[in-house]
Amino acid sequence: MGRYFKDIWEGVVTVLIGMRITWRHLFTPAVTIQYPDVKLKLPERARNRLYVNMDDCIGCDQCSMACPVNCITIETLKSTPDVDLGLTSVGTKKRLYVPRFDIDIAKCCYCGLCVYPCPTECIKMTDVYEFSEYERGNLNYNFSVMAHAEIDAAKAKLAAYEKEQAEKKAAAPKPPVAAATTPSAAAPATPGVRKPLPPLSRPAAAPKADPPTKPDSTS
Numbered sequence: 001m002g003r004y005f006k007d008i009w010e011g012v013v014t015v016l017i018g019m020r021i022t023w024r025h026l027f028t029p030a031v032t033i034q035y036p037d038v039k040l041k042l043p044e045r046a047r048n049r050l051y052v053n054m055d056d057c058i059g060c061d062q063c064s065m066a067c068p069v070n071c072i073t074i075e076t077l078k079s080t081p082d083v084d085l086g087l088t089s090v091g092t093k094k095r096l097y098v099p100r101f102d103i104d105i106a107k108c109c110y111c112g113l114c115v116y117p118c119p120t121e122c123i124k125m126t127d128v129y130e131f132s133e134y135e136r137g138n139l140n141y142n143f144s145v146m147a148h149a150e151i152d153a154a155k156a157k158l159a160a161y162e163k164e165q166a167e168k169k170a171a172a173p174k175p176p177v178a179a180a181t182t183p184s185a186a187a188p189a190t191p192g193v194r195k196p197l198p199p200l201s202r203p204a205a206a207p208k209a210d211p212p213t214k215p216d217s218t219s
């Protein structure tokens with residue numbers, strides 16, 4: 001019988017303890033938010049989706065070389081001397097077209113290593129973290145702003161320029177060849193190569209003198 005009332009008492013106490021916690025939380029401010037209508041403020045320097053400002057990109061490839069998972073693909077194209085591609089916002093002269101600048105964000109591990117070496121600070125982390133897709137291929141971002149026609153025109157122009165330069169080089173007069181002279185008299189000494197030494201002339205050996213004869217002690 002004592003055990004029966006003890007169990008009832010423990011049940012009542014346990015319920016009261018549970019209800020105490022419940023009542024306390026009823027008057028505590030909520031810690032959850034109504035995502036996606038409400039969003040938390042991201043911490044400073046949070047690493048999320050990358051963005052590349054192609055107006056400032058000089059195609060130096062440093063970001064791609066720093067990426068540990070090879071998710072950045074860059075192709076560049078030389079401009080001809082008559083084309084001025086302008087300056088970046090930090091004053092660096094642009095000399096290369098960038099017909100391809102892809103980041104496969106599906107492979108990206110958000111390490112941020114591509115951001116630090118960029119000399120023009122044009123690749124950066126944004127605060128965008130909601131970019132899920134149904135197709136993995138949609139996560140391969142293309143940042144190049146060059147149209148196909150523009151790329152073809154730049155390639156054709158570069159090919160014509162290189163051909164012209166090659167023709168000019170082939171048509172240029174060749175420098176006269178210097179008259180051949182005897183190598184021993186005029187050829188410059190090759191650095192590091194020693195001239196052969198003349199043969200050693202040794203003095204002729206003197207004829208050996210006969211040893212003096214001992215006086216005969218018996219005579």
Ligand code: SF4
Pocket residue numbers: 050066067068069070071072103107108109110111112113114115
């Ligand atoms: S954040 Fe890291 S993994 Fe992502 S593109 Fe940059 S270097 Fe590559």
Ligand code: SF4
Pocket residue numbers: 052056057058059060061062063064074117118119120121122123
């Ligand atoms: S490091 Fe910067 S400037 Fe160089 S290719 Fe990458 S984004 Fe462009």
